[in-house]
Amino acid sequence: MFKVVLIIFVSCSLYLAFSQTKVIADGRIMGLVGGKSGGSYMGYRLHISFDSEKTVIDSQRKSFISQFPGIDTYVTYRTPYFYFDAGDFRTKAEADEIHKKLIKKFPLSTVVKQAINLPRID
Numbered sequence: 001m002f003k004v005v006l007i008i009f010v011s012c013s014l015y016l017a018f019s020q021t022k023v024i025a026d027g028r029i030m031g032l033v034g035g036k037s038g039g040s041y042m043g044y045r046l047h048i049s050f051d052s053e054k055t056v057i058d059s060q061r062k063s064f065i066s067q068f069p070g071i072d073t074y075v076t077y078r079t080p081y082f083y084f085d086a087g088d089f090r091t092k093a094e095a096d097e098i099h100k101k102l103i104k105k106f107p108l109s110t111v112v113k114q115a116i117n118l119p120r121i122d
Contacts, residue, residue: 043088043116044095045074046102048109050081057082060106067105071098072117088116 048064051057054075061073061084074085089095095111102109 040115040117041090042113043090044092044111045085045089045114045116046087046095046099046109047112048084048086048102048106050083052080052082054082057084060084063105064102068098068102085112085114088118090116 049057049060057075061075064071064073064084064086068086071087076083076085087095087098089098092111092113099109099111
């Protein structure tokens with residue numbers, strides 16, 4: 001009896017392990033779903049500063065986060081500098097609004113067009 005149950009269990013396990021599921025769907029659905037699953041979109045960010053010393057960038061980032069806690073920040077390295085950018089703005093007007101608020105603290109900051117993440121909905 002035990003051998004029969006064991007054979008049935010092993011057979012079912014092997015069947016499930018090697019079975020495949022095929023999804024039959026209209027290609028337009030995958031285009032709609034695939035285009036919205038993350039990734040990046042063209043928009044605007046605030047280019048706050050760049051420096052060859054990461055400690056300088058980190059201190060500026062810390063200062064920025066204390067003043068604007070709701071805006072995402074990004075530090076990237078492109079030889080030979082570290083770049084500090086902030087925000088994910090869909091329009092230049094959105095970026096300009098925040099840029100006006102921080103121009104006194106970060107006088108070399110500019111608005112740049114680049115790939116952005118979708119902004120958070122808070």
